[in-house]
Amino acid sequence: MRHGLGAIPRPLAFPILLVGALAAAQSSSSIQRPTWRDLVPIQSYLARHGVSSDTLHDVIDRTHAKNAARVREGDLDHLVFYALQSTRFTTRPPIEPALSAKALVESLHPEAHAAFLTGPSIPDVPVPAAVRSRIAELVTYLGPQRSDERAAFFRQLVHTAFPAARGREAALAREYVRVMRFLYRKEFLAPATARGTSDVHDLYRERGLSTDTAIEAGFVVHTGLAVLQALEPTRRVRRVLVVGPGLDLAPRTGLLDDASPQSYQPWAVMDALVSLGLSQLGDLSIVAADINPRVVDHLRRARGSPPALRLASALGVSDTVVMSPDYLDYFTRLGRTIGSETRGAGLRKVIQVSVDSARALVPAETLDIVTERLGGPGFDLVVATNIFPYFNDLELALAMSNIAAMTRPGGVVLHNEGRAVLGEITTDLGLPFEQARYVTIATIRGATAPLADSVFLHRKVTTR
Numbered sequence: 001m002r003h004g005l006g007a008i009p010r011p012l013a014f015p016i017l018l019v020g021a022l023a024a025a026q027s028s029s030s031i032q033r034p035t036w037r038d039l040v041p042i043q044s045y046l047a048r049h050g051v052s053s054d055t056l057h058d059v060i061d062r063t064h065a066k067n068a069a070r071v072r073e074g075d076l077d078h079l080v081f082y083a084l085q086s087t088r089f090t091t092r093p094p095i096e097p098a099l100s101a102k103a104l105v106e107s108l109h110p111e112a113h114a115a116f117l118t119g120p121s122i123p124d125v126p127v128p129a130a131v132r133s134r135i136a137e138l139v140t141y142l143g144p145q146r147s148d149e150r151a152a153f154f155r156q157l158v159h160t161a162f163p164a165a166r167g168r169e170a171a172l173a174r175e176y177v178r179v180m181r182f183l184y185r186k187e188f189l190a191p192a193t194a195r196g197t198s199d200v201h202d203l204y205r206e207r208g209l210s211t212d213t214a215i216e217a218g219f220v221v222h223t224g225l226a227v228l229q230a231l232e233p234t235r236r237v238r239r240v241l242v243v244g245p246g247l248d249l250a251p252r253t254g255l256l257d258d259a260s261p262q263s264y265q266p267w268a269v270m271d272a273l274v275s276l277g278l279s280q281l282g283d284l285s286i287v288a289a290d291i292n293p294r295v296v297d298h299l300r301r302a303r304g305s306p307p308a309l310r311l312a313s314a315l316g317v318s319d320t321v322v323m324s325p326d327y328l329d330y331f332t333r334l335g336r337t338i339g340s341e342t343r344g345a346g347l348r349k350v351i352q353v354s355v356d357s358a359r360a361l362v363p364a365e366t367l368d369i370v371t372e373r374l375g376g377p378g379f380d381l382v383v384a385t386n387i388f389p390y391f392n393d394l395e396l397a398l399a400m401s402n403i404a405a406m407t408r409p410g411g412v413v414l415h416n417e418g419r420a421v422l423g424e425i426t427t428d429l430g431l432p433f434e435q436a437r438y439v440t441i442a443t444i445r446g447a448t449a450p451l452a453d454s455v456f457l458h459r460k461v462t463t464r
């Protein structure tokens with residue numbers, strides 16, 4: 001998980017989106033749920049957390065349904081960020097979501113304030129006029145079919161989640177209020193408590209599943225792979241699994257909706273492997289697996305139609321942000337082995353992915369890593385960044401056991417989550433910690449710590 005400046009990364013109550021049905025219907029690998037016997041290495045950990053052979057099935061079922069609900073909630077979070085920031089459907093100025101949350105909460109009467117933030121349900125509160133106008137314009141805009149991928153997705157989401165046209169604006173206003181409550185708790189309330197970051201972490205374990213992604217995650221993975229290459233210059237990586245690759249549909253800040261949404265991570269991993277000499281394009285297959293069918297569907301299309309990746313640092317360039325030399329070097333080289341580059345101003349460029357590179361991306365899979373695993377041959381490398389913060393300890397233990405089962409003996413797992421439970425269970429799973437690196441991305445003038453991340457490398461033992 002990224003840290004510094006409080007920069008923490010960022011359901012089946014309604015019919016699953018059509019796009020999801022499409023991706024699921026095309027799924028090629030066998031997807032399996034773990035049995036109690038599969039979980040022998042962590043049975044005692046599970047038992048300490050109240051899971052037994054009798055209850056495992058129910059726990060997996062409930063978690064799967066909860067995660068599906070969190071996908072829906074995450075999609076609706078992105079819809080609210082789109083409604084506030086997009087300039088596609090309105091000439092009104094964008095509204096910064098966290099500032100909108102602050103203004104909304106501060107407009108409440110002190111008693112309503114406490115009930116709003118801590119009550120079990122979300123009370124009706126007045127939605128500002130500027131937000132209501134944007135919502136009304138968005139609903140009108142999403143009436144007809146839209147050709148850009150972002151608007152087409154949101155149209156489908158709105159029409160599926162709120163089928164009755166007459167109730168759409170009110171439903172979206174309720175979603176706005178729900179998202180503002182979460183944002184206020186995360187940005188203003190939790191950091192000010194004695195537990196601070198821990199409270200923010202707790203919020204992440206219950207929130208909707210965001211698909212946000214940024215190229216800084218690629219820098220972390222590149223650093224981990226460079227360590228691997230330095231330790232074993234002759235190692236070759238052929239089969240790779242990227243868990244939770246993400247899609248930059250409508251982030252909480254800095255929405256750029258002049259470009260189509262992108263999923264960078266599979267391409268960034270491919271580029272890192274080839275540039276470090278760990279892989280060759282013709283001999284590499286990368287499987288991306290994500291719980292969100294929208295991400296899977298996007299990547300399946302990208303395989304057939306190689307994207308022009310518009311790369312821009314999420315940090316932007318400013319007088320207060322000083323990128324580390326290593327990060328600048330990473331950004332300069334990023335993408336050169338997988339396509340042709342066009343430089344833009346500052347930290348911006350476009351990589352047109354080549355057909356050969358796109359061939360290395362095999363059809364993506366819809367997978368809940370907490371409750372499912374892929375059958376078939378093991379992977380040489382599994383990458384999972386900025387996904388574990390969404391899981392509580394039990395879910396993380398289940399996810400790691402699925403990852404361990406999919407990693408071939410001698411294979412490597414890279415992630416950026418430094419949590420105690422991983423130290424507790426990964427040795428038992430035959431996937432001990434081997435290396436860790438602290439990665440500085442930038443320094444920020446006036447901040448107490450740099451913007452940084454960590455990368456952890458585990459290797460699957462060969463004698464089990």
Ligand SMILES: C[S@@+](CC[C@H](N)C(=O)[O-])C[C@H]1O[C@@H](n2cnc3c(N)ncnc32)[C@H](O)[C@@H]1O
Pocket residue numbers: 009010067209210211212213214217243244245246247265289290291292295367368369370384385386387390
């Ligand atoms: C915050 S994004 C991170 C994207 C990317 N890995 C990165 O570091 O930029 C988390 C991704 O994990 C996916 N995800 C969340 N829970 C998941 C689960 N249980 N199984 C598989 N994917 C999941 C989300 O849909 C999303 O695409």
